[in-house]
Amino acid sequence: MKAAVLKSFGSPLAIENVPDPVPGTGEVIVDVVATRVLSYAGEVFSGMRAYALDLPVIPGPGGIGRVRTIGPDATKLAVGDWVFCDPTVRSRDDAMAPDITLQGWSARDEGGMRLQKHFRHGSFAEQMMVPTENVKRLGKITSDEATQWCALGTLLVPYGGFLAADLRPGETVLVSGATGNFGSAAVAVALAMGAACVVTPGRNDKVLADLVRRFGMRVRPVKLSGDESDDREQMRRAARGPIDCVFDIMPPSVSTNVVRAAIMTVRPYGRVVLMGGVGMAGGAGLDLPYPWIMRNCVTIHGVWMYPPDAATRLIALVRAGLLRLEDYEAKAFDLDHTNEAVAYAAANAGPFKMTVLRP
Structure with missing residues (x-):
């Protein structure tokens, strides 16, 4: 061959x-x-x-x-x-x-x-x-x-993250890294799984607008300023309610401040999924406050890839018309x-x- x-x-x-x-x-x-x-x-x-x-x-x-x-x-x-x-x-x-x-x-x-x-x-x-x-x-x-x-190969990665976080229909999701290849796939997957809305922070106005064009008003874009406190507040406002799950898939080149700003928008008893590359290229690791995690009962899932049954379940979402490969x-x-x-x-x-x- x-x-x-x-x-x-x-x-x-x-x-x-x-x-x-x-x-x-x-x-x-x-x-x-x-x-x-x-x-x-x-x-x-x-x-x-x-x-x-x-x-x-x-x-x-x-x-x-x-x-x-x-x-x-x-x-x-x-x-x-x-x-x-x-x-x-x-x-x-x-x-x-x-x-x-x-x-x-x-x-x-x-x-x-x-x-x-x-x-x-x-x-x-x-x-x-x-x-x-x-x-x-x-x-x-x-x-x-x-x-x-x-x-399927791209969509499966964020799907594995959302399965680990037990994402439920009607919940609010924030995708940190939504303007990237896997991040945009995460937006599509979260909506296919029944998310009420997805907050999409980023700096690329064109991609943010395209996400709204593709998926409608369930996508809530946020233009990042680089100020951690201000960005966190803007993301919370865009959600218009508690954020149940934060999914991070930022690349290694991104500052940990940007990642932390997104993660700390999650509500008490909320879930955070880490699938990105922070720290893989050296430099500072992600610093999250111990008291904030503990007192707010935040669950943090480190996820690499997806469980063995994920592909079959994702294929079913496509066959049901909930996930569009034609995008x-x-x-x-x-x-x-x-x-x-x-x-x-x-x-x-x-x-x-x-x-x-x-x-």
Whole structure:
């Protein structure tokens, strides 16, 4: 089969023929039809992000495809099924605290690296081998629609955060980082889950206005000034009532003051979800007042990715018409032009934009 192979950090991906994957028990082979190229893929492949990858590797986190081969332990899947390949692969020998690797992308720790040595190759290929439990049925779609369904990979991240916070219909949410790629996805997901309104602080007037255009008056934009106290007050006013859940997905470059201003808008007994990158690039960590957390009974959830059943539940939201994949604008490339796709993704990042490979 043809694949894009990362042989060394800092080198272009090599487009070449490699052996077809051979499945064992508990594994499925999927013909890849469409897969996302993340905006920061070039930073991963250059080594700038220092992601844990055992080279050489076929990169690519998850994708959309059709089942080619199933194992003897698969009782619901059938050859030809349209599926989403969930890249969050978990070890099977510790259900309470499994090791995790993002197939074709990065491992979290030493255990994840051991797992990666088997489930190593990702979706920048004509076929990929996926753990049976990571293959999620989509129902009937067309080949053209597979491109749009790649948005699941982006939407799943904030969905995992909101599941951890037990977001309920009718609640008020604040998304810190709403003008970014994952932040704008969080706005869409919160509304699909029944949030009464979503407060969207940010500095990008164009994106804030676009969120209102897409989702209506349930979106409450706030233009940030940079003054922590003033911004916190403006966010509370925009909510027009208690803020039940604050979701943070700010990147590493953002000041901790901005993040803290948003987090401390949450009501007593409210929940905070941390899924952003504060502190990952060095510098000061997030300083939250112990007495404020304790006396207000605030629950803080650190969340990485999402639970195993999240993809199936999110697919149901799409099928119910509550979450619109058509909000995403996609630019597609074939496998021979993978390096061009990586460059395009970096230059054209933003809310509701995708770069997609069509192997």
